[in-house]
Amino acid sequence: MAKAHINETNLLLEAAEGNERSFTELFYWYYKPLGRFVFKMTDSQEITEEIVQDAFVKIWLRRETLKHIDSFGAYMFAICRNETFAAMKKIAAEKVFRTDFEKYLTVExxxxxxxxxxxxxxxxxxxxxxxxxxxxxxxxxxxxxxxxxxxxxxxxxxxxxxxxxxxxxxxxxxxxxxxxxxxxxxxxxxxxxxxxxxx
The missing domain is CATH 1.10.10.10 (Winged helix-like DNA-binding domain superfamily/Winged helix DNA-binding domain)
Structure with missing residues (x-):
């Protein structure tokens, strides 16, 4: 897990109030460590990028909850882990039930x-x-x-x-x-x- 940002508590409080600069700083701090973590499970750059980006988007859309988070790193790693498992499960299921994976991607x-x-x-x-x-x-x-x-x-x-x-x-x-x-x-x-x- 990535080392916590030295000013993480303040950044979380500010981001919770809609401060984009604080959110951006958290994003840059954790983006690559989260990417490496997810990539070990997916072995796919594209899937990894989507999972990590989606996690940050979801956090921003409910940013008011950030002030209640003690460890943003642990929180984000947990979200990315769960999202990765869900994504891999979805892909595995489609490989079983669909022969045309490209068609599936288009429909989904x-x-x-x-x-x-x-x-x-x-x-x-x-x-x-x-x-x-x-x-x-x-x-x-x-x-x-x-x-x-x-x-x-x-x-x-x-x-x-x-x-x-x-x-x-x-x-x-x-x-x-x-x-x-x-x-x-x-x-x-x-x-x-x-x-x-x-x-």
Missing amino acids: GEIDLLDNPTEEYRAMIIAAVAKLPAQQQKVYAMSRYDRLKYEEIATHLGITVVTVKKHIQLAVQFIHKDIASKRLNAGLILVLTTPLILR
């Missing part, structure tokens, strides 16, 4: 979009990304979805690392602006647009 995805706010939020971000200029969209996708390092993206596209960073910065700024009028706030944008780099 449509259901989740209606019942799961996290999927709705992801859809907003995907729609915003689709509006980016071609080069920004390419750089953002290589960073966020392909999980390439800035140096790798720069080499692949024949541009400088500084240019890659600028494209990412502009892309994230655009995403924030594009969905600012919607109910997805800055804290959740951060959670859902931050790639999980385990290496």
